[in-house]
Amino acid sequence: xxxxxxxxxxxxxxxxQNVTLSCEQNLNHDAMYWYRQDPxxxxxxxxxxxxxxxxQKGDIAEGYSVSxxxxxxxxxxxxxxxxxxxxxxxxxxxxxxxxxxAFFGQGTRLTVV
Amino acid sequence: xxKVTQAQTEISVVEKEDVTLDCVYETRDTTYYLFWYKQPPSxxxxxxxxxxxxxxxxxxxxxYSWNFQKSTSSFNFTITASQVVDSAVYFCxxxxxxxxxxxxxxxxxxxxxxxxxx
Numbered sequence: 001x002x003x004x005x006x007x008x009x010x011x012x013x014x015x016x017q018n019v020t021l022s023c024e025q026n027l028n029h030d031a032m033y034w035y036r037q038d039p040x041x042x043x044x045x046x047x048x049x050x051x052x053x054x055x056q057k058g059d060i061a062e063g064y065s066v067s068x069x070x071x072x073x074x075x076x077x078x079x080x081x082x083x084x085x086x087x088x089x090x091x092x093x094x095x096x097x098x099x100x101x102a103f104f105g106q107g108t109r110l111t112v113v
Numbered sequence: 114x115x116k117v118t119q120a121q122t123e124i125s126v127v128e129k130e131d132v133t134l135d136c137v138y139e140t141r142d143t144t145y146y147l148f149w150y151k152q153p154p155s156x157x158x159x160x161x162x163x164x165x166x167x168x169x170x171x172x173x174x175x176x177y178s179w180n181f182q183k184s185t186s187s188f189n190f191t192i193t194a195s196q197v198v199d200s201a202v203y204f205c206x207x208x209x210x211x212x213x214x215x216x217x218x219x220x221x222x223x224x225x226x227x228x229x230x231x
Binding site: 033035040041042043045048058088090092099100101102103104105106107109 | 119122146148150155156157158159160163165204208218219221222223224
C-alpha cells in the first residue's frame, strides 16, 4: 500500500542530544515537508523539499536540520540547539503542484527527559 | 503572505446536533486552493476536501458539507447529525497557485477541536 511511514512513533531525548526522525514515502511524490504541532498552535512548517538534494527552511527551522538524498526519504534531525523540542512532528508529501492535497504520516511524539 | 484563521478553538456538541466549523483565509493570489483535514486522536491528518478559488459551488459528501464564499474569504465546514466518531481536531489550510520555483506549501489554521458527546 502506498503511503508515508514515520518512525519511531514515540521518542525520548536527553537534553543535549541530537535525534533523527525518519520519514519514508512510496507515493512517488517530489515534495516533502516537516511540520511541528504544539497544543493550540496548529501546524508550523520546519523544512520542506521540492526535489532531491534540495530543501528550504520553513517558518521555524532553527535547531533543526534535514537531508534529501533520496526521493523517498526526508529525515529530520532535532539538534541540541533546539531549545524546546518536545512536540508532535508530522511529515507530509505531495506532488509539486498547488492544487493537490498533502498526505501525512502518523507522526512522531518527541519528549525531552 | 497567506493566513488561515479558525476562530473556534474548541466546540462541544451533543450527538445528532449539526455543527459548523469556521475558516477565514487571507491571500493576495487570485488562484489558490483550500483544504480541510481531520486529525483523529491517532494523530495522522486525513484529507477531507479540496476546493479551488474558481469553484464556489458548495459541496456535500454524506453528512459533510462545505460552504465556500469568496466575498467573505470563508470556507466553512458543516457536519450534519454529528456522531461520536466525528470527534477530532479539524484543520483548514490554504495553498497558493504554482509559482514556478515556489514552495507549494500549505498554510494551516490552528485547528478546531470538536467533541461530540453521546
